[in-house]
Amino acid sequence: MPPDQPSPAIPAEGVPAAATQPPPGVIALFFAFAKMSLAGFGGVLYWARRAIVEQHRWLSADEFNETYALCHFLPGPNIVNLSMVFGARLKGIAGGLAAFTGLLVPPMLIMTLLAALYARYGEIDALRRILAGVSCAAVGMLGATVLRMMMPLLKRREVAGVVMLLLVFLAIGVARLPLVPVLLAAIPVSIAVTFLLQRKVSA
Amino acid sequence: MNTNANPVWTLVLTFGVMSLFAVGGANAAIPEMHRIAVEVHHWMTDKQFADLYAISQLSPGPNVLIVTLIGYVVAGVAGALAATFAMCVPTAVFAYYVSRLLARKSRSRWPAIIQRALVPLSIGLMSASILVLAQTADRSLLAALFTGAVAAAAFATRLNPFWMFLAGGILGFTGVI
Numbered sequence: 001m002p003p004d005q006p007s008p009a010i011p012a013e014g015v016p017a018a019a020t021q022p023p024p025g026v027i028a029l030f031f032a033f034a035k036m037s038l039a040g041f042g043g044v045l046y047w048a049r050r051a052i053v054e055q056h057r058w059l060s061a062d063e064f065n066e067t068y069a070l071c072h073f074l075p076g077p078n079i080v081n082l083s084m085v086f087g088a089r090l091k092g093i094a095g096g097l098a099a100f101t102g103l104l105v106p107p108m109l110i111m112t113l114l115a116a117l118y119a120r121y122g123e124i125d126a127l128r129r130i131l132a133g134v135s136c137a138a139v140g141m142l143g144a145t146v147l148r149m150m151m152p153l154l155k156r157r158e159v160a161g162v163v164m165l166l167l168v169f170l171a172i173g174v175a176r177l178p179l180v181p182v183l184l185a186a187i188p189v190s191i192a193v194t195f196l197l198q199r200k201v202s203a
Numbered sequence: 204m205n206t207n208a209n210p211v212w213t214l215v216l217t218f219g220v221m222s223l224f225a226v227g228g229a230n231a232a233i234p235e236m237h238r239i240a241v242e243v244h245h246w247m248t249d250k251q252f253a254d255l256y257a258i259s260q261l262s263p264g265p266n267v268l269i270v271t272l273i274g275y276v277v278a279g280v281a282g283a284l285a286a287t288f289a290m291c292v293p294t295a296v297f298a299y300y301v302s303r304l305l306a307r308k309s310r311s312r313w314p315a316i317i318q319r320a321l322v323p324l325s326i327g328l329m330s331a332s333i334l335v336l337a338q339t340a341d342r343s344l345l346a347a348l349f350t351g352a353v354a355a356a357a358f359a360t361r362l363n364p365f366w367m368f369l370a371g372g373i374l375g376f377t378g379v380i
Contacts, residue, residue: 037263037264037265038263038264039263043266044264044265067302069318070298070301070302070305070314071298072228072318073314073317073318073321074294074297074298074301075222075223075224075225075226075294075297076222076223076225076228076267076290076291076293076294076295076297076298077225077228077229077265077266077267077290077291077294078228079265080265080267080291080294080295081294081295081298083295084295084296084298084299085298085299085302088299088302089302093299096295096299100291100295103264103265104264104265104268104287104291106264107262107263107264107265107268108264108268108271108283108284108287110262110263110264111258111259111262111264111268111271111272111275111283112271112275112280112283112284114258114262114272115258115271115272115275115276115283116275118254118255118258118272119275119276122251122254126376128250128254129375129376129378130372130375130376131253131254131257131258131375132250132253132254132257132340132342132346132375132380133349133370133371133372133373133374133375133376133379133380134257134260134261134368134371134372134375135253135254135256135257135336135339135340135371136340136341136346136349136350136353136371136374136375136380137349137350137353137367137368137370137371137372138256138257138260138261138336138340138368138371139256139333139336139337139340139341139350139353139354140349140350140351140352140353140354140356140357140367141260141353141354141357141364141367142230142329142332142333142336143333143350143351143353143354143357143358144353144354144355144356144357144358145230145329145357146326146329146330146332146333147354147358148358149322149325149326149329150326150330153322153323153326158323160323161322161323162323164323164324164327165323165324165326165327165330166327167327168323168324168327168328168331169327169328169330169331169334172234172235172327172328172331173234173330173331173332173333173334173335174331174334176234176238176242178235178238179221179224179232179234179235179238179328180220180224183224183226183324186324187226187320187321187324190320190321190323190324191316191317191320193320194316194319194320195316195320198316198319
């Protein structure tokens with residue numbers, strides 16, 4: 001294991017050695033991430049979990065969840081963070097770069113092609129109407145995702161969390177304020193509130 | 204309309220900063236993308252923005268690649284590449300260093316507290332995304348009803364999103380919504 005391995009202690013403990021396979025090469029990482037990135041609808045995460053945990057057995061399910069949890073609370077696209085952190089965990093910086101470029105470059109090329117097609121044919125009436133209908137559906141899909149994420153907060157009756165959620169929604173969605181100042185104000189407040197509530201519970 | 208600066212640098216700066224503030228991922232940054240692309244720089248219309256969101260959802264790859272489409276509209280292939288890497292590289296580097304830091308002192312309770320504190324913020328941002336996108340995409344009462352129906356169906360069932368997109372495409376093509 002290279003010395004810059006982020007968490008050398010975790011694979012050694014708790015997980016039977018047979019549960020995971022030896023780390024793949026850099027090229028294998030690139031192609032594995034390219035494949036899961038292009039796999040289809042329903043988000044890359046689903047395919048990433050399947051490939052990493054079930055198919056290649058590079059991580060156990062717990063290790064995957066742990067890596068994903070970290071990437072979820074960091075800013076930026078979660079799956080992009082995951083590719084970098086996961087690749088680096090297995091193969092250092094070269095592994096991180098391989099997974100990162102595998103995840104991004106092939107779909108980015110497709111997207112660029114689609115953007116060029118849209119620039120040329122986007123004004124065709126039939127296409128305009130189809131895309132209008134698809135975007136209505138896409139908004140609905142996002143609505144379902146957000147609803148799913150909201151349920152735990154509502155179920156646990158986390159009043160402070162719901163208030164923070166509403167304030168951010170009003171500031172960004174209704175007042176259309178810029179993201180950076182809103183978050184620079186909201187993040188410290190939310191951390192302070194969470195910290196104080198947690199201390200009250202444990203006291 | 205636009206500033207005199209090279210639009211590629213505007214893209215790099217815009218998405219480079221956004222990258223580090225996209226708490227909750229790409230879908231949480233949609234209102235900010237819309238604000239900058241439609242309201243601040245007038246790079247595109249509301250309808251075009253909604254179209255790009257639809258294309259990004261129809262295509263394979265991470266959701267974040269809507270920035271590739273925005274970048275292309277602004278500055279062609281160079282813009283597409285610049286926007287994508289500006290949105291993805293800073294956060295990936297940040298994630299790499301944080302993961303190494305956390306591996307060293309994993310006893311701290313701060314990661315858990317920060318994580319808990321950020322969850323409501325990211326859901327608030329994504330709720331704002333729904334509002335902004337609905338205002339651009341749902342041009343009629345029927346369209347809004349269809350969006351609501353898709354949300355309900357996707358929430359209650361495990362139906363493949365493909366069918367929702369297909370239904371939307373057909374209803375749009377036939378002029379119902």
